[in-house]
Amino acid sequence: MTDRYSRQTRFRPIGQAGQDELTKKHVLLIGMGALGTASAEQLVRAGIGKLTIVDRDYVEWSNLQRQHLYTEDDAAQHVPKAIAAERRLNAINQEVEIIAHVTDVTRYELPQLIPGVDLILDATDHFDIRMLINDVAAQHKIPWIYGGCVGSYGMTYTVLPDETPCLHCLLEHLPRGQATCETAGVIGPAIQLVAAYQVAEALKLLVGATDALRQELLAFDVWTNEQSRINVASLKKASCPSCGENRTYPYLTHMPVQFTTLCGRDAVQVRGDEARDLERLEQNLSPVVSIVAKNPYLLSFKTETHRFVAFRDGRVLIHGEQELVRAKQLYHAFFG
Structure with missing residues (x-):
């Protein structure tokens, strides 16, 4: 198994030194649906040291079209996604420590998951949870990577606390109240592309190659062959309640929706x-x-x-x- 990561270490920006760094890193991945399963598998195959996965749901038949860590048996038995994913990821790479939590993510649970985490990956489908991630990441100065997908459209953005605009800074510029997976569906290629961009940014952060990070919000449509890269640096707000000069972290103090x-x-x-x-x-x-x-x-x-x-x-x-x-x-x- 000594050559397990040989093709990755031959990639010069990572190399053996980068691979050694990966084995020390802890990633928190929230949401084990389509984006989460795609990103989790890539990170585990890449050989990170520790992966904590969190999901509140269980496997259903409709998941199997795009959530490729799960099987028909998982759906038939209503296995919680975090548990089914943990089993599959352990079978892929036993060198990676996998910690699974079957729970919702609220202002009570998330702070308990943060200690020792080097990076947070967003694979949720709710902006309320993303804004909670944004506040916790800003408070604890942990980088995180936003990702969203619906239909054939995807978007991703990397947030570096105290350096880049946070998601709260960008909120009025992001598409909300538009199509959802319920109304527009979603196709696998769009999901895989968002996950690929997220994991690429994650690897850069984890090996210390911050100079290679994308400094823009990326959006694309794989069906219409459109792509846009938006420089959002000017949108960082000193008055932002999540990352500004007088921070109140509003989503950490807001009562959760029941x-x-x-x-x-x-x-x-x-x-x-x-x-x-x-x-x-x-x-x-x-x-x-x-x-x-x-x-x-x-x-x-x-x-x-x-x-x-x-x-x-x-x-x-x-x-x-x-x-x-x-x-x-x-x-x-x-x-x-």
Whole structure:
């Protein structure tokens, strides 16, 4: 196995010295969907020292089209994505330490994941989580790489605390409230390209080649063959509440949303404490509902109109519902 990274070390900007640096680095990757699985595999094959992966969801059949670390068996058994990815990544490279967390990312969880991390990679599909990452990264001075994808369109940007504009600085210039994966779908090539750009920037940071970093926001459409590179250096704001002179880190102090509709899913996520005891929950519900699946991480049951998935961290997904008011009624009906 001595030649495992030989083709990578022959690339002069990395070399053996860079490879040695990679083995010492710890990357936190948030979101193990399409972007996350693509980036995680590349980082693990490249031989980083430690990878922490975080995801709140479980594998479904619709994931298999683009989330290539997962199998049909994972979908059939409703395996949490972080656990399924951990198994696959360990099978790819046992030299890399993989730490998996099946949890949502809020202002409570994220700071606990930060100690010892050299880089944060964004593979989420919610701007609220990205803004939370942005605040935590600015507070702890950890570089992070934003990535987004919908349809055939992708975008990525590297944030260096105290050097570049942060995501909050750019927020009014980013496309929000436009198409989502639910309305426009997404294709694999766009995802792979975003991941490739993200991991390339990650490798530069991890081996210390900061002079090679892209200083621009990159956007592209693989279907229409369009690409744009935007110099955003002038957008850094001294008044920015996340990275400016009088920082308040607003997303670290903002109360998390408890009821959230999920992108690309006919579902609502509820965050609470009532569903943590899955064993007691199964005893209470089994006489009145049909238990669909259960494992150490989740319990799934269905009614005539909806399917529920309760996670041990207290989250509940209500499938077949998009109205928040109705979702609240259903949640309180089954969980108190």
